[in-house]
Amino acid sequence: MSDYPEIAAHVARDLADGKLTSLREDGLYRHVEFTAQKGWTRLILITWPFNLLVAGSHGSYHFERCGKDTEDMFDWLRGIRVEPDRWASKLVNGADSVREYDQEKLVAEVKAEVAEAVKNGAPRGLRAAVREQILDSDRLCSRDWAMQMVYDFEHGVTYRSECTCGAFQDHDSYDEAVLWEFYRHRPAGDHKVKVRETGGFAFSDVGDWRLDKVSYHFAYQCHAASWAITQCDAARKQAEVAA
Secondary structure, X not given: XXXXXXXHHHHHHHOOOOEEXXXXXXXXXXXXXXXXXXXXXXXXXXXXXXXXXXXXXXXXXEEEOOOOOOXXXXXXXXXXXXXXXXXXXXXXXXXXXXXXXXXXXHHHHHHHHHHHHHHOOOOOOHHHHXXXXXXXXXXXXXXXXXXXXXXXXXXXXXXEEEEOOOOXXXXXXXXXXXXXXXXXXXXXXXXXXXXXXXXXXXXXXXXXXXXXXXXXXXXXXXXXXXXXXXXXXXXXXHHHHHO
């Protein structure tokens, strides 16, 4: 079973004719390689107590786990679900080393919040404005640019300047609301003015959005490692029967 069935299928196609070469088989110390006969794919698995190195054509990843059930890292992987998102936490370099920006997740977050706002009576033209200023932008492929566009986006937002003396004024821009105290109200004495939003739409809690995914190459190597261990076990059984 797999969280990424399309990648599992990719691995199966690439290594369907993979030739197994065992360079070392000494208990917990192993070095095995698979080389595709048609194509460029090469996979390397090296183990030592509590450690597994998966290397080859799709990059190198070092897993380490310390526990009674993980001294043999082949045992750790045998028969379990391939879950690259979980397995990333077992990397020596940390999970962040294999995570990357997922544009599809940002688009989904944007659409979900806009849909909820429209449902609750957002200003007219919100969907069109979001489409024009964010979703159709060629900068969406960059996480930094995409987040900046989302943070800066406003539609139909109004502001109110309120003074402790009771005076107030509504504005169409934040700058006008801030400047009202100095250029319009001009209070005498100990007055304090605050500015608050009174309507319109802006994205909220953007910093809480989860916009990452594991890289394709890391997910590929997770599936490849699982596939390889199955092949190694099958080869070992076949050798035992032949003997």
